Amino acid sequence: MVSDGASEPAAAVSAETAGTEPNDAGQTNTDAAAPGTTATVALATAENAQVETATGEATDAAVPVYDAAGSADLPDALAALSLSSAVRELRTPVRYVLCMDIEATFENRARFLSNTHEVIELAVVLVDLHTGARDEFHTYVRPTRASLTPLCTELTGISPAELRAAPSFKQAMTALAEFLDRHPEAVRGSRADRSPSATCMWVTDGSADIDRFLAARSCKVNNYRLPAFFEGAYIDLKQLFRACKKERVHRTLTDMLGYWRLPFSGRQHNGLDDARAVAQIVELLIDDGHLLRPNRAIYLGRKLDFTARVI
Structure with a gap:
């Protein structure tokens, strides 16, 4: 992409911006x-269960735990997905x-x-x-x-x-x-x-x-x-x-x-x-x-x- 630093005339664009x-x-x-x-739940082991917030801070919390085969209880809609796909669905x-x-x-x-x-x-x-x-x-x-x-x-x-x-x-x-x-x-x-x-x-x-x-x-x-x-x-x-x-x-x-x-x-x-x-x-x-x-x-x-x- 070729991007630029020119601002648009007010008649064409109204923008609210901050920073550079x-x-x-x-x-x-x-x-x-x-x-x-908004917080997003990070998958973790039972020994290190954490919730990662949008600001990157982590706090102790109970989160789902999945083994390498993805055999832990999943929502029904995720049951047929791979572990990687299930992780993505939970995260966004x-x-x-x-x-x-x-x-x-x-x-x-x-x-x-x-x-x-x-x-x-x-x-x-x-x-x-x-x-x-x-x-x-x-x-x-x-x-x-x-x-x-x-x-x-x-x-x-x-x-x-x-x-x-x-x-x-x-x-x-x-x-x-x-x-x-x-x-x-x-x-x-x-x-x-x-x-x-x-x-x-x-x-x-x-x-x-x-x-x-x-x-x-x-x-x-x-x-x-x-x-x-x-x-x-x-x-x-x-x-x-x-x-x-x-x-x-x-x-x-x-x-x-x-x-x-x-x-x-x-x-x-x-x-x-x-x-x-x-x-x-x-x-x-x-x-x-x-x-x-x-x-x-x-x-x-x-x-x-x-x-x-x-x-």
Whole structure:
């Protein structure tokens, strides 16, 4: 993802933010969420039973104990699942995540000014957190007004020829809707008012993908209303990782994976490779006992207006 530090005009976006968020090029974005207080139960042995709160503090408490075969008493709905799947189901109410990454244009001399952005690559990885099953969506997107600069090609690996052959922004949004049609378990409603189900959540590496690249720029440039399936709460992975791991600053995808001593797989700033990394980090956080909770939201207004905020 190419992120930026430019603020949107008040007429376009109303945002409530605090703190700083560095983007992939070392710039900063204003963006932070207040810590929550919801507790998540961590599996433990009988000798070391603890409850881990959202702030990371542990206190003695009675928790379920499972042997290596997962033979302890489980809720009926979990009886057929593996121990790993059961652990994940107990740790988060979110079953499906739509991990999205967007690459956008920028100018060489003003690479992070918002008025230079248009979506040029869109990738989504849908993951069933209980079973590990996944499906992927990817498309390049032909920009309407912006041009692809040599620096943008160098960063993303996207060539002018690939964009000339790519669908328009509206066609790409239609293709994404058709991808979501294949997954009624994750997304509900008709195409006009479709929204994520109660157990599904969008996840992005930062807030710029949905708030700025989609809603503030490409939708406005193309006179296209942000699809209803983007409306509502979602997870900013930078914020989530920072809160879960008690970091003082926001991390890049590579740095987040480095927490587990894992390398980034593929090419950085490739939309699909970045989306896969987002999905990987989400699963690692859950396996570490952290609860997935939304920390941002976007609400549609009249015509092309919207409000983005920290929650």
